Structure formats: C-alpha cells, structure tokens
C-alpha cells in the first residue's frame with residue numbers, strides 16, 4: 001500500500017528499494033542467424049538500498065551494469081518484474097503522474113527541453129505543465145538563472161546552446177517545481193573543467209539550501225568525490241558496495257604508499273606492517289593497507305633509519321573501483 005508523503009514518518013527513507021528485479025525479454029539469433037530464440041536478460045536483480053531525504057548518493061557501475069534500468073524504475077518509466085520500490089512514499093509506476101511533481105530527472109545525453117524554443121519558453125511551458133504558482137516560478141527561475149549564469153541565454157533557442165549551457169538549462173528545467181529528489185545521469189559529460197566545477201558547486205548549494213536529495217550516476221569519479229558522501233556500486237545488476245567513498249579503498253583491498261627518502265642508499269627498509277615495493281637510490285616505496293594508520297610505520301622508519309623526507313601517496317580511487325568491477329558480483333542465473 002502506498003502512503004502519502006505527509007504521513008510518512010520522519011525516519012522513513014525517501015527512496016526504498018528492496019529485492020528489486022527487472023528482466024527484459026529479448027530475441028536472439030542462433031544457428032548463424034537462421035533461427036531466433038526468446039531469451040531473458042536479468043538487468044537488475046536482488047537490489048536493495050534506501051536513501052534518506054537530503055542524502056547525496058553516487059550510483060556507479062560499469063557499462064551495462066543496470067544503472068539506467070534502476071533509475072527508470074525509480075521514475076516509473078519501467079515497471080519492475082519483482083521486488084519493491086517506493087519513492088517519497090509512492091509506487092513509481094502506479095503513481096507516476098503524482099511522483100513526477102516530486103522528482104526531477106536530468107539525462108546528460110538527452111535534453112528534455114524543446115529544441116526550437118528559446119529557453120524561457122521551455123521554462124514557461126514547464127510552469128504550466130507542473131502548475132507552478134507564478135510567485136514560486138518567478139523566485140525559482142530567478143535563483144537558478146543567477147546561480148547557473150543563464151541570464152544571457154534565456155532568449156536563445158535550445159538548439160543554439162553549447163553543451164554546458166544546455167545542461168544548465170536542463171537542470172533548471174528539472175528543478176523549477178522544487179522536487180525533493182533529483183536524479184542526475186552523467187550531468188558533467190562533455191563539459192570543460194570550469195563548467196564541471198561550477199555545476200558541482202551549484203548542486204552542493206542546492207543540497208545545502210533546500211535539502212534536495214541527489215542520486216548521481218556518473219563515470220566521472222571526481223563528480224562523486226566532490227559531491228557524494230556515500231556511493232553505491234552496481235555490477236551485473238546488483239549492488240556490490242554501499243558505503244562511504246573512503247570505505248571503497250578497504251573493500252577494494254587497496255593500499256597506501258609511504259615514500260621514504262633516506263639520507264643514503266640502503267637495503268630495503270624492514271618495518272612491521274609495511275612492505276617495500278620499489279627502491280631507487282636513496283628513495284624507497286613502502287606499501288601498507290589503506291585502512292591502517294601511517295603513524296606507527298612512519299615512527300618505526302624514523303627510529304631505525306636516517307630519513308631526509310617522508311610522504312604518503314593515497315590510492316587512486318579509479319584503480320580501486322576497477323578492482324571492484326573486475327571482482328564483481330556472482331554472474332546472475334538465467
């Protein structure tokens with residue numbers, strides 16, 4: 001049974017996904033293309049997670065992992081073939097129209113704006129579609145246009161906008177009706193460094209000021225590092241990690257590196273808890289687990305050797321995630 005937002009308890013998650021499943025029936029050619037057989041693709045399965053109001057969560061995974069399929073089920077575009085999903089207390093596929101007033105969606109590679117209309121006309125149409133009150137519309141439009149620096153583009157047809165301007169237009173369009181949740185799919189794809197930075201700043205401010213919940217799908221890990229305290233990693237249709245970004249290092253079995261510059265060349269340093277990986281003249285690279293403290297290792301090195309300098313290299317998050325993907329979840333059955 002769906003419960004309206006107003007009577008949901010304060011602790012109830014805004015997004016609640018339990019044992020979610022979606023299969024697709026496909027036809028496949030076999031026997032060198034002579035015969036076609038029906039097959040079933042398990043795009044999402046055994047997927048469970050919840051998101052509290054105000055969280056900013058990164059939803060990441062390799063190509064074909066099931067990210068878009070999940071987002072489509074969260075917006076009601078796709079009906080699950082199993083399990084449970086609710087957003088703002090609503091069943092997305094059944095209460096799709098009502099849910100549309102509570103969520104905003106931005107697909108980086110597809111615009112929801114009207115191609116031949118000036119931005120302003122697209123926004124005016126959205127005001128009518130969502131029945132946004134004139135005062136709220138004026139306030140929101142003024143605020144987003146200022147923050148996203150779109151003032152000079154309001155009278156330009158969407159097809160003449162640059163990718164970055166169009167993306168800012170799409171984000172404004174998705175936010176005019178004050179959604180509680182914003183789903184962003186690859187929002188910074190193709191943007192230059194400055195535009196990326198500006199967009200990330202805007203999303204942080206939106207979350208700070210309005211408490212908008214953000215579910216962010218991206219292949220750009222800097223988006224995640226800049227915005228999300230929590231990350232859900234999906235692979236082969238199911239979650240393989242759900243936790244803080246920092247915890248990925250532990251999960252991915254990654255290590256940190258202590259770079260030691262000795263005063264003189266020496267045989268490989270021997271200290272408990274660290275292993276020498278490389279020696280070049282007086283410089284040695286020692287690796288130790290990412291979740292261990294560097295302090296005792298630094299102290300042990302300094303106590304036994306003449307040290308000129310010490311520094312610590314953090315593991316590369318992209319390597320860690322690559323490692324997680326390569327381990328992945330068990331292959332789905334069927």
Ligand SMILES: Nc1ncnc2c1ncn2[C@@H]1O[C@H](COP(=O)(O)OP(=O)(O)OP(=O)(O)O)[C@@H](O)[C@H]1O
Nearest residue numbers: 024026041043061062063064065066067068069070
């Ligand atoms: N309409 C469909 N019909 C058949 N198979 C589909 C359909 N949509 C998705 N799939 C399959 O479901 C799986 C998950 O696809 P999905 O698009 O959700 O992945 P994704 O993580 O969003 O990938 P990407 O990062 O490439 O966008 C893939 O194997 C895909 O081929």
